[in-house]
Amino acid sequence: MPNVMELKGITKVYGEKVKTQVLFGVDLAFEEGSFNAIIGQSGSGKSTLMNILGTLDYPTDGDIFINNINTKTLKKNQISELRNQNIGFIFQFHYLLPEFTALENVLMPHKISKKPITKDIVDRANELLDFVGLSKVKNNLAVNMSGGQQQRVAIARSLINNPKIILADEPTGNLDSDSTEQVYGLLRDINQAYKTTFIIITHDRKIAEKADRIIEIKDGRINLDLLNQTL
C-alpha cells in the first residue's frame, strides 16, 4: 500500500531563549488504510508529534508529506484546505460546537470547504450518524448529549469529508470503559469499511494493542515500531 503520510527528519524545539527540544529527527511513514497507535508517556513528545502530523503545528526542521505534497511549500490557507479535505480529527475532549446540533456539527467540515449542501451530503451525514448509532439524537444540541454520544458525533464529523487520515488524540481518554470499547469498535469498523488511515495517540497500552502497528515515542525519539502480530 502507498504511503499516505510521511515524516522526514522532524525536529521540534520550543522556546526562544531557553530551548527545549521535544522531537529529535523523527522519520515515520503511514500506509494507506493502516490502523496505527502511537504510545508514550506524558512528556514523551507524542502530542507534539500529533499536532505536527495534523498540520496544527510546524516542525522546527524536517518535512511532512501528505498525499505526497510537502506541506512546507503550502501557504496558510492551502494548509487549512489540505487539513479540511484530508485529515479528520478526534480529540479527547470531543470538541463539538455546542451552539450547533449533532447533524450540523457533522456537516461543519463540509460547510467549511464551501461546497454546496446537497441532498447527497445530508444523506451521508445521516448515514454516518446512523453508523455511530445516533440517528435518534441527531437534532439535539451538542451540549445536551452524553460524553460517549458527543465523541461518536465527533467521529462522524471527522468522516464527513471522506478524509484519508484520521488523527485521534486519546479519543477514549475521557470515556468510561463501556464507551471506550464501543468507540474502538467503531473506529475499527470505519477503518475496515472506508479504508481510512487511523493514527491514534494514547498512553494506554491495552488500547494500543488493538492496533495493527504500535509506535512508541520516548524522549522525542522513536523507541519502538512494531507490527502487531497478535491480530
Place this chain on the structure above:
Amino acid sequence: MKLAFNIAVRFLKSGKLQTLFIILGIGVGVSVQVFIGALISGLQKDLVNTTIGRSSQITFSKTDDSFITNYEDLLLDILNSDSRVKIATPNLNVPGTLYNETDSNLPVLVRGFDLESANQIYQFEDSIIQGRMPNNDNEIILGQFFESELGLELNDTYTINVPIYGDQTLTVVGFFDLKVKSINESWAVSSIKTTQDLQGGSVVAKQIETQIKESSYFDAVEIKDLVLTKIGASYEGSDWVSNNASLLSGLQGQSISSLMIQVFVLISVVLGIASILAIIVLQKSKQIGILKAMGIKNSDASLIFLFEGLILGIFGAFTGILLGFGLLISFQTFAIDQATGEPVIPLFIDYGFIGISAMIAIAVSTLAALIPARKSSKLSVIEVIRNA
C-alpha cells in the same frame, strides 16, 4: 461568507441575554445621539427664528443713501434674481415727533411699508392687541407703549411734526406689541403712501427689506451678493449674518459642543462593543479552535466576529432609533409649557441626521469588531486544545 454569517448568528443566539444587553447598550448610545441631535438643531432653529425670523434678513438700499424711485421694478428684480428670496417689501421711514393735547411729546419713527408684504415679515396683524391694521392713508398703528405714555386712544387724530415738512395729522387705528421694547417705544407703522405724503408726496422708498427661505438662512451673504450683481452697482445690501456675528459664534459653539457630546457617546459605544466582542472571542476560543482544526481559514474566522459586530450594530441602531423616537415623542407630549401649550424644549427631527447616526453606529460596531476579529485569526489551535 454565508458560513461565517451563520456561525455569527448562532453564537449571538447562544448567549441571548448577553446579546440583548449589547444591543441595548448600542441602542442607548444611538438614542442619545438622536435625542441630542434633535435637541440641538431644535434649539438652533428656535434661536435663529426668534432672532431673525421676524425681521428683514437682507436689506437693500442705494449706495449714496438716496431715495429709490423705481422701487416697484426693483422689487420684481430682487424677487426674480434668486428663488431663495421669499418676500421683498419697500420701506420708507420718516422720523418725527408725536404731540398730544397736553403738549407732551414723544419721538416716533413712522415706518411706511407695503403692508401686505411687510406683514409676512413682521406679522403686524398677529401683533395687534387693540384696533385694526391701517387700510387708509394717514392711518397708523403704534407700539403699546404710546397708549400708556401719551394716553392715546383708538381713532384719535394726532399731530406729528416732521422736520422740514412741518406738522401733519394722523389717525391711530391700532396698537401692536412686537415683543421688543425698543420697537414698541419708537415705531409707528403705516402704508408707504402715508410716509411718502409725510415727506412731500414723491413716490419713493428708502430701502427694500427681504426675507429668504428658512432652509437658506445661512446663505444670506451669498444670496445678497447674487442679488446685488443682478440689480446693479448703485445698490448695497446688509445681511443678518454679517450683522449678527455674536449670534453666529454662539450657534457655532452650540454645534461644536453637541458634536463633542456625540463623539464621546460614539467613543463609549465603540469601547463597549470592542471590549464585549473581545470577551466573546475568549468565550468562543474553543469553538474557533475546533473550526480551525477542521480547516476554517483565518479570514473566515475573522469574518465571524465582523458579522457579529455588524449584526449587533444593525439591531443596536434600530433599537436606538426606536428609543430615541420614544424619548422625542415623550418630550414633545409631556414636557409642555403650560402658558403657550408649546413643548418646553424645541425639538427638530432630522431624518437625514438620524439615518447618519444609525449608519455610523453600524459602521463603528463593525470596526470595533476588527480587533477581536484579528485576535481570533491569531488564535492557535494547539493552545486551545491544550487549555481545554
